[in-house]
Amino acid sequence: MERWTIQRLQEGYRSKEFSPVEVTKQYLEQIYASNPRYNAFITITEELALNQAKVLERKMIAGYDLGKMFGIPISFKDIISTKGILTTNGSYIDRDNIPGENAPVVQQMAASDGITLGKNNLHEFAFGLTSNNPHYGAVRNPWNTNKTPGGSSGGSAAAVVANTSVVSFGTDTGASIRVPASSCGIVGLKPTRGLISTKDVTGISWTLDHVGPLTANMTDLAIVMDSLTNKTYLEQSQSDVKGLKVGIPSSYFNEKVDSESYEIFEQSIKALENLGAIIVKVDLPELKENQDVGFIIALSETSFLHQQNIKNKIDQYGSDVKAIMASxxxxxxxxxxxxxxxxxxxxxxxxxxxxxxDVMATLTMPNTPQDIGVDEIMVNGINEDLFNYMTRNTFIFNMIGFPALSIPCGIAENGLPVGLQLAALPHREDLLMKTGFAFEKDQLEDFYQIRDSKCVIN
Incomplete structure (x- = not known):
């Protein structure tokens, strides 16, 4: 099935080339065709989606004002509450949980005339980076089904890259939007802390949790953010990056990295420089203990938020999450x-x-996605915990609340994507958008063609 952008869909609706019902049926067919292979969805909301599409069709025919996300197929990580729809949190504990309210991001997408296709698979309670879920099955990376799609929003990323959802919403406490985006070769934004509400989203840490979108390209991301914030990211993103100062850390982010991935990163920085950006080497504070600090905050707040489950249902967690909860x-x-x-x-x-x-640039992940079931990785001759290793470039931006974007920047020799992380000061998502747009336009046309030929079931 053709990958439709938000703009392409909206043009088709305006010209009556196709209808919301027709588009929704095609996406549902695509989900049913691909889900046995990728396992990106826990719940498919076929009846709801078709009902929403029929309402939108009548609205379009009657000439009503149409929302910014009119007729756009959307999915939500199954930790985001959806009224009347099963929201499992990826756990056996909440296998029958049906919320009475929508999370604000769900309400906003409905108010903008989006169509809800379903709820995406994830790492249980968002406590992991692999989306190897013991209750609902592992999510598989569409680039290579033996590999993890990253986590914890692995199903959201897999749904987008497999063209079974135009937009998906995930959560990010230490990496959980950006690592799946990087692993699956798509775009993922962890916005400024608090920009998108985390209300009615099952939490890990009120200090670190963020909600954000995953999309196939920068234009889709900008339109979604326009809709969520009533700002004009799409319009602001069209200017070039001449004179934009891009900071490259001189330490930490260039340590313990896969050499091939870092070479791709350096080529990406050179591309930005060729576009007129000014590359600035920057010294950072000492960060070697930052992950320990983040884990203390996350687990301390988790022990409060999950206290009843820890007390009464500890044995119902999967083994890896059970160990986290116990500690x-x-x-x-x-x-x-x-x-x-x-x-x-x-x-x-x-x-x-x-x-x-203006912007800081790093690799999103220090290495490419690993095999499903792998929990350790050899780094410089030493076995390291995969979770700690894969979050070393991302976790700090949750702690300080700065916005951070992951955008594809190349393909490693093993055939897996590599992600570029861009960070900015709070509420300067516009700078991330501008940089991402310029890089995408200059560098990613061939990448997107390869991605879609590998990952979309036709």
Whole structure:
């Protein structure tokens, strides 16, 4: 099936080339065809989607004002509450959970005339980077079904890259939008903390949790963000990047990285420089302990948010999440408060760094996606925990609340995508959009053709 962008769909609706019902049926057929292979959906909301499409069709015929997401097929990570629709959190514990309210992001998409196709598979309770779910089955990467699509929003990323959803919404506590985006060769944005509400989203950490969109390209991302924020990201993104200062960290982010991935990253930075960006080497604060700080905050807040399940249903978690939950109560109030104080320091230090740059660029992931079931990786002759390793470039931006975007930047020799992470000061998503647009236009036409030929079942 052809990959339709938001703009292409809306043009087709305006010209009466096709209808919302016709498009919805095609996407549902695509989901049913691909889900046995990729396992991106836990729940397919066929009846709801067709009913929404019929309402929109009548609205279109009657000449009503149409929302910014009119007729666009959307899916939601199954940790985001949907009224009257099963929301499992990827867990056996919530296998029968049907919320009474929609999360704000679901309400906003409905108000903008989007169509809900279903709920995406994920790592249980969003506590992992592989989406190897013991209750609903592993999500498989459409680039290579033996590989993880990343997590915890793995089903959301797989749904978009497989062309079974134009837009999906995920959550990100330490990497969970950006790692799946990088692993699946799509675009994923962790917005500024609080820009998109986390209400009625099952949480890990109120300090670190974010909600954000995953899309197949930058234009779709900008339109979604326009709809969510009533800003004009699409319009702002059309200018070039001449004179834009792009900071390249001189430490930490270039350590423990796969050499081939880093070479692709360096080529991407050269491409931005050729487009007129000014490349600036920047020194960062000491970050070696930042993940420990983030875990203390995340697990301390988890122990509060999940206290009833930890107390009464600990044996119903999958083995990996059970181990996390069992350890979540092991920190003191002093540990927690000290960690919050440390991230205040990180925030001030990064604000100082950004006085000299507009955007910071790093690899999204220090390596390409690993095999499903692999929980460790060999780095410089030492086995490292896969979760810790794959979040080392992303976690800090959750702690300080800065927006961060992952956009594809190349393909490794193993045939898997590599992602470029761009970060900016809070509420400067416009700079991320501008940079991503320029890079995409200059560099990604061939990448997208290869991606779609490999990942979309026709």
């Amino acid at each position: 979540a109560t092991g920190f003191t109030a002093t540990d927690y408060l000290n960690s919050l104080n440390v991230i205040k320091g990180y925030t001030k230090q990064f604000e100082e760094v950004f006085k000299d740059i």
